[in-house]
Amino acid sequence: xxxxxxxxxxxxxxxxxxxxxxxxxxxxxxxxxxxxxxxxxxxxxxxxxxxxxxxxxxxxxxxxxxxxxxxxxxxxxxxxxxxxxxxxxxxxxxxxxxxxxxxxxxxxxxxxxxxxxxxxxxxxxxxxxxxxxxxxxxxxxxxxxxxxxxxxxxxxxxxxxxxxxxxxxxxxxxxxxxxxxxx
Amino acid sequence: xxxxxxxxxxxxxxxxxxxxxxxxxxxxxxxxxxxxxxxxxxxxxxxxxxxxxxxxxxxxxxxxxxxxxxxxxxxxxxxxxxxxxxxxxxxxxxxxxxxxxxxxxxxxxxxxxxxxxxxxxxxxxxxxxxxxxxxxxxxxxxxxxxxxxxxxxxxxxxxxxxxxxxxxxxxxxxxxxxxxxxxxxxxxxxxxxxxxxxxxxxxxxxxxxxxxxxxxxxxxxxxxxxxxxxxxxxxxxxxxxxxxxxxxxxxxxxxxxxxxxxxxxxxxxxxxxxxxxxxxxxxxxxxxxxxxxxxxxxxxxxxxxxxxxxxxxxxxxxxxxxxxxxxxxxxxxxxxxxxxxxxxxxxxxxxxxxxxxxxxxxxxxxxxxxxxxxxxxxxxxxxxxxxxxxxxxxxxxxxxxxxxxxxxxxxxxxxxxxxxxxxxxxxxxxxxxxxxxxxxxxxxxxxxxxxxxxxxxxxxxxxxxxxxxxxxxxxxxxxxxxxxxxxxxxxxxxxxxxxxxxxxxxxxxxxxxxxxxxxxxxxxxxxxxxxxxxxxxxxxxxxxxxxxxxxxxxxxxxxx
Ligand code: HEM
Ligand SMILES: [Cu+2]
Ligand SMILES: [Cu+2]
Numbered sequence: 049x050x051x052x053x054x055x056x057x058x059x060x061x062x063x064x065x066x067x068x069x070x071x072x073x074x075x076x077x078x079x080x081x082x083x084x085x086x087x088x089x090x091x092x093x094x095x096x097x098x099x100x101x102x103x104x105x106x107x108x109x110x111x112x113x114x115x116x117x118x119x120x121x122x123x124x125x126x127x128x129x130x131x132x133x134x135x136x137x138x139x140x141x142x143x144x145x146x147x148x149x150x151x152x153x154x155x156x157x158x159x160x161x162x163x164x165x166x167x168x169x170x171x172x173x174x175x176x177x178x179x180x181x182x183x184x185x186x187x188x189x190x191x192x193x194x195x196x197x198x199x200x201x202x203x204x205x206x207x208x209x210x211x212x213x214x215x216x217x218x219x220x221x222x223x224x225x226x227x228x229x230x231x
Numbered sequence: 232x233x234x235x236x237x238x239x240x241x242x243x244x245x246x247x248x249x250x251x252x253x254x255x256x257x258x259x260x261x262x263x264x265x266x267x268x269x270x271x272x273x274x275x276x277x278x279x280x281x282x283x284x285x286x287x288x289x290x291x292x293x294x295x296x297x298x299x300x301x302x303x304x305x306x307x308x309x310x311x312x313x314x315x316x317x318x319x320x321x322x323x324x325x326x327x328x329x330x331x332x333x334x335x336x337x338x339x340x341x342x343x344x345x346x347x348x349x350x351x352x353x354x355x356x357x358x359x360x361x362x363x364x365x366x367x368x369x370x371x372x373x374x375x376x377x378x379x380x381x382x383x384x385x386x387x388x389x390x391x392x393x394x395x396x397x398x399x400x401x402x403x404x405x406x407x408x409x410x411x412x413x414x415x416x417x418x419x420x421x422x423x424x425x426x427x428x429x430x431x432x433x434x435x436x437x438x439x440x441x442x443x444x445x446x447x448x449x450x451x452x453x454x455x456x457x458x459x460x461x462x463x464x465x466x467x468x469x470x471x472x473x474x475x476x477x478x479x480x481x482x483x484x485x486x487x488x489x490x491x492x493x494x495x496x497x498x499x500x501x502x503x504x505x506x507x508x509x510x511x512x513x514x515x516x517x518x519x520x521x522x523x524x525x526x527x528x529x530x531x532x533x534x535x536x537x538x539x540x541x542x543x544x545x546x547x548x549x550x551x552x553x554x555x556x557x558x559x560x561x562x563x564x565x566x567x568x569x570x571x572x573x574x575x576x577x578x579x580x581x582x583x584x585x586x587x588x589x590x591x592x593x594x595x596x597x598x599x600x601x602x603x604x605x606x607x608x609x610x611x612x613x614x615x616x617x618x619x620x621x622x623x624x625x626x627x628x629x630x631x632x633x634x635x636x637x638x639x640x641x642x643x644x645x646x647x648x649x650x651x652x653x654x655x656x657x658x659x660x661x662x663x664x665x666x667x668x669x670x671x672x673x674x675x676x677x678x679x680x681x682x683x684x685x686x687x688x689x690x691x692x693x694x695x696x697x698x699x700x701x702x703x704x705x706x707x708x709x710x711x712x713x714x715x716x717x718x719x720x721x722x723x724x725x726x727x728x729x730x731x732x733x734x735x736x737x738x739x740x741x742x743x744x745x746x747x748x749x750x751x752x753x754x755x756x757x758x759x760x761x762x763x764x765x766x767x768x769x770x771x772x773x774x775x776x777x778x779x780x781x782x783x784x785x786x787x788x789x790x791x
Binding site: 049050051052053054055056057059060062064065067068071072074075076078079080082083085086087089090093094095096097098099101125126127128147164168169170172174175176177178179180181182183184185186187188189190192193194195196197198203205206207208209210211212213214215216217218219220 | 785
């Protein structure tokens with residue numbers, strides 16, 4: 049029994065049951081499938097998180113955000129600047145207690161280099177209703193290339209606990225049809 | 232030195248070291264007290280997340296959530312594991328416990344540490360969640376309490392290893408240690424690794440909270456913290472799998488199908504544990520994809536392979552034993568005729584099934600590097616681990632309590648009909664919270680979030696209505712889980728303190744005579760078609776759900 053010493057002293061010499069052997073083989077192969085699936089997706093899938101990262105300091109990063117806001121602000125929404133950066137370019141988004149800053153306006157089908165960092169605590173970039181979730185750290189600048197494939201209004205929820213105002217930390221990304229932008 | 236006093240257990244014939252017995256009792260009682268406390272916090276959290284109820288104000292919600300994580304995940308689970316370690320070493324090996332005095336020191340440190348951290352949280356300055364990610368800072372006592380607790384637990388593991396050595400030297404057993412003890416040893420080895428990681432990260436963090444160190448890198452913290460936080464889940468798995476085997480042996484006289492396979496599967500846990508902290512870093516900046524892929528899969532899913540093997544061999548051993556006793560009709564007579572009214576069996580079997588279907592599958596899917604993008608920090612995460620550590624570990628610990636109370640506390644179970652229903656009420660409740668949190672998470676709902684209507688935010692946003700429904704159902708099933716927890720506590724506390732003394736032998740369920748599977752490796756005599764059917768259903772569900780989630784992923788914005 050499992051609660052007493054094995055009755056067979058040389059238990060490691062006992063042969064395996066066929067059923068056990070089959071299951072071990074199937075389970076092992078399934079593990080390989082799952083392992084190579086991740087590698088395959090790096091080659092063939094369209095959703096892979098970039099690992100491009102730089103060390104930064106909050107004020108250095110914030111200066112870049114402000115420059116972008118100055119250059120490309122198009123309007124204001126509830127007191128937050130709305131920025132429409134050129135397609136293909138760099139976009140700087142910052143999380144701080146308790147705001148995602150600024151609001152972005154992007155064009156559908158265009159790619160952007162999205163930079164993410166935080167000024168204070170860790171925050172969670174949770175784009176809804178798309179459901180893309182990325183952790184945002186202070187002191188690290190994470191750069192990923194995104195391509196919005198639907199137009200409409202999207203919200204950025206903060207999904208890392210960041211203090212009492214955590215539930216008020218909401219940002220916006222507007223995605224416009226490519227043609228609208230030209231006017 | 233050798234002054235141990237023994238009694239002989241009338242049921243098993245084992246020699247029981249009375250000082251080991253006392254330590255088992257103390258640790259188990261402390262565990263149950265913290266389960267009661269933490270469960271209450273859990274219920275208040277679930278009721279707050281139910282939008283129509285929204286029980287607590289924001290500050291209390293985050294306080295309660297921090298306390299819930301600490302009290303159940305650390306204190307309940309690890310105190311109980313100490314009891315399991317002492318049981319699997321001294322009791323099962325017929326041996327005296329190494330240095331029982333030190334056992335009390337360990338217990339004292341864990342208790343003082345646990346209480347210190349609880350007080351720090353209740354004072355309100357440490358609502359940082361049990362993960363305490365910097366740069367968010369808690370009161371220094373918060374970290375100090377955790378360090379004391381970890382040191383105590385580390386000493387407990389040392390006593391376990393010491394007892395193994397004594398048992399071997401004094402030849403208290405023949406041949407190899409029992410499988411259950413081997414499983415407990417796996418748990419203890421992993422515990423040493425994780426508790427050391429905990430100390431490595433918590434001591435500097437404590438110094439930081441005292442102002443002695445100026446910064447803690449948030450990424451490095453997470454990497455090391457989760458080497459404790461996640462790897463310690465492998466302790467829980469090892470411990471509850473050991474308990475599955477133990478209950479199968481005590482109730483059915485079941486013998487492992489193959490010692491070699493079962494022990495090999497435990498060995499996989501030790502060898503391929505790796506940096507399981509990768510599971511928590513899949514969408515973090517600054518780590519390479521190669522590192523993530525290798526570590527998140529524990530080197531090609533070899534630790535998962537270990538669990539898949541136990542998933543066959545535990546029910547297989549029971550089926551083989553039942554068939555030997557004549558329950559041979561069809562695929563499932565062995566299961567139908569199992570003692571469903573015995574909470575030790577029903578709790579164990581529900582734990583086995585739910586750990587696999589709810590916790591296991593979701594964990595592997597969520598731990599896939601890219602799929603994690605659509606799940607990280609959503610309610611899917613707590614949904615998953617209420618399937619592992621609550622439906623799996625907690626329910627298994629509850630089930631074995633129904634055997635420990637008569638055997639170790641030597642008390643009869645009071646309110647047997649309450650006990651009979653307890654695993655079902657708790658199990659159904661937990662299945663509900665696990666599933667509905669996963670459902671809400673799939674719809675994007677954030678974990679650790681006080682108000683999903685975002686009152687006070689500069690903009691408006693609402694999750695789909697189905698998400699609100701999920702959270703309401705989560706609240707209802709949370710009430711049910713809490714009721715099941717309460718039933719457990721009522722039965723255990725009243726049995727331990729007011730139960731009738733057990734006199735003489737008790738009937739556990741296993742038939743007299745030799746174990747129910749005759750010889751090892753005798754494939755001719757082994758028939759477990761029912762188990763194979765269960766395993767096949769599980770496997771198909773696993774594969775389908777895995778690929779469904781790749782499909783979900785392929786719909787989100789392309790990114791690279
Ligand atoms: C009465 C039974 C229980 C109920 C109703 C319950 C409910 C919940 C809920 C609703 C959450 C919060 C999800 C969120 O907002 O992020 C949660 C978190 C959690 N639960 Fe439970 N739970 C119960 C029992 C347990 C047990 C027994 C354990 C461990 C053995 C456990 C471990 C945890 C942990 C570790 C967290 C995460 C805390 C954090 O995010 O910091 N729960 N639980
Ligand atoms: Cu935030
Ligand atoms: Cu937040």
